[in-house]
Amino acid sequence: MKMKANKNLLKTRTSPVMTVFLVLVALIQLFPLYWMFMFSLKDNKEIFGANPMGLPRAWQWGNYSKIFTAGNMGLYLLNSVIVTASTILLTLLLSAMATYAIVRMKWKLSKLVYNIFLVGMMLSVQAVMLPLYINLQPILSTHWALILPYVAFAMPQAILLMVGSLEALPKEMEEAAFIDGANIYRLFYVIILPMLAPILSTVAILTFLSSWNEYMLALVFISTDKLKTVTVGVNDMVGKYSTKWGVVGAGLTVATLPTLIMYALLSKNITNSLAMGAVKG
Amino acid sequence: MERALRDKKAILFFVLPALIWFVAIALLPVLQSVRYSLLKWDGITQGKYVGLANYTELLGDGLFWNALWHSLILAGASVFIQLPISMLLAMILVNGVKGETLYRNIFFVPVIISSSVIANLWMKVYHPSYGLLNTLLGNLGLTAWQHEWLGSTDSALIACFVPMVWQYIGYHMLLYYSSAKAISEDILEAARVDGANKRQMVFSIIIPQIVPMIKASVIFAIIGSLKSFDMIQILTKGGPVHASEVPSLMMYINIFTTRRYGYASAIAIFIIVECLVFTLLVQRVFGRWQND
Known part of the structure; x- marks a missing residue:
């Protein structure tokens, strides 16, 4: 029996039934998703009759330019980038600061x-x-x-993730920095933030996914078209072009690409x- | 150093921005919701204090029970259909399959796509004349099974649930898979030396080891179901005739359509209390199980 190098918990062969199940799922x-990508490159004639599932016969790249020219896809993407990037930066900075005060500084109300x-x-x-x-409202x-x-x-x-992470880190570097006369603000920036880097990237990813994909608040709070983020914008566009499936498919595909990449x-x-x-x- | 770490000004500098932001935007508004839930208010004229009237109305509202029931069915479907599929996939993968990473990545793809894209895609899947589902049924010669999935009262709810279950199978699979991978090699080796077969390995070693993760995943599945909104808001708006309505959607309609702010707030408070109760309940059930 061939053993795999990676950690193979049971070290047994997979049965054909399992393989079939995995492939099916x-x-x-x-x-x-494949179907969405395919119909994003077709016209209605192909989607509705001649060729609903296969590769496009006549590739309709025009569907993609249409969502940027007639639709506002570029703007929606930009809004999502602005909102998501600001959310990530502010979340990382504010949470790391609070974490530092909670874990390392000495005050009564910390807990x-x-x-x-x-x-x-x-x-x-x-x-x-x-x-x-x-x-x-304002x-x-x-x-x-x-x-x-x-x-x-x-x-x-x-904060929960960062507190767990900072508690596990040794204090020596900070102590040395204090002895060298660094002030606390500088120490936070030069020592704490870099030490927290792995957990910061974890938090950044979680925050990216939740804010890029958020729908409910984006639907309720943003009414002007020029401020809409991708989730709500693409939903509006689908409504506007509901009979042109190719354009709808292109919009959905473009909305998905950033996260897929x-x-x-x-x-x-x-x-x-x-x-x-x-x-x- | 001691003095620097007790510096009041520095403490305030580090903690206040996050604390004020969080309290003002997340915590205080909850209390505001509690207050609104005691009012009869349309958001325009002066609200009138009505005590617990909104809550008593809620408990007597057949439409609310209907919506609540739907969210509970979804929670049940998540726990008893979605999670077992996820568990099965995770256990097969952990077993060491050729292409393990590839499968894991494929199963996970729908998780990272926004629910608004998924909902709009499934709208096309369900399209009565040209949708993927009816087309496939037609190709298989099952024209009798073709159906107006989202437009009929008998299928709208299920049709909304399928994409939600579909989307998050990979998420729960990942949770089980990664915690199973983290089991220490000593435990596994000991079981292997004892001659445990595959089934015993899964049921007596791996699953008991990942109970904390199973508990977390059950809580996520239930709470996600009780709060579900995006998919249904896009697919059916709760229709036809309330056939797929859920509490969050009912709250939304009460704010933006009928402008019953007090009643909507009572629903909001109900949802968070309900989620708390279910979290505690699941923790108790698992606490029993872990003690056995």
Whole structure:
């Protein structure tokens, strides 16, 4: 029997039944996406009759230019990038700062403040949607309408993960820096942030996925078309072009590509991050 | 150093931005929701205090029970259909299959795509005349099975659930897979030396070792179901005639269509309390199990 080099828990051969099952599930998971990609390159004549499943006969790349010219796809992508990037940066910075104060600094209310953040793990956007809709009226026509709640809801898990990580790190470097006369702000920037880098990347990935894909608040808080993010924008576009399936498919494909490319480049980090987020969830 | 770490100004500098942000945007609004839930209010005129009237109305509202029931069915489907499939996949992969990483990555792809894209894609899958599902059925000669999946009261709910279950199979698989991979080699080796077969390995060694992850995954599946919104809002808007309505969607409709802010807030509070209760319940059930 051939043994595999990687960690093979049971060290036994896979039966044909299992292989068939795996292939079948893989097909079920991928086929709708394949089908979407295929109809994004066809015209209605092919989709509706001649060739609903196969490769396109006449490749309709025009569907893709249409979503950027007639539709606002470029703008939606840009909005998503702005909102997601700001959310990630602010979540990382604010959470790391709070983590440092909670784990390393000496003050009476440290445990209480940590627990307040942990309460956030049990909250859901449903519970704050209406109050925020009312409170945020003055900024509902800005990107902040989304960034504010996205950061607020990303911080509890971020702090939980970072606290666990910083607690496990030795204090020697910090002590040495203090002896060398570094002040605490500089120490945070030069020593703590780099030490936290692995967990920061985990939090960045989790925050990217949750804010890039967020739909409910984006639907409720953003009414002007020019501020819409991809999730809501693509949904509107599908409604507008509902009879032109090729254009719909192109919109859905483009909305999916950024995350798919990320996944192709970082699949190991992404799966590790999600597994880690769950353990600490 | 001691003094620097007790510096009040520095502590405030580090902790206040996150704390104020979190309290103002996430914590206080929950209390605001509680207050709204005691009002009869349309958001325009002055709200009127009505005590627990919204909650008593909620408990007597057949439409709410209907929506709640739907979310509970979804939770049940997630726990008893989705999770076993995920577990089976994880156990096969952990067993060491050729192409292990490839399969794992394929199963996981739908997880990272936004639910709004998934919902719109499945809308096309379900399209009565040109959708993937009816086309496939037609090709297989099963024209009698073709159906208006989203437009009929008898199938709308199931049709909404299928893509949700489909999307997250890979997520739960990953949770089981990664925690099984983290089991220490000593434990596995000991079992192998004892001559454990494949089935014994899975049921007596691996699954008991990953119970904490199973607990987490059951909680995620249930809470995700109780709060479900995106997919149904896009696919059916709760219709036809409330056939696929769920509590979050009912809350949304009460805010933006009928403008019953008090009633909508009561639903919001109900949802978070419900999620808390289910979390505690699952923890108790698993606590029993782990002690046995």
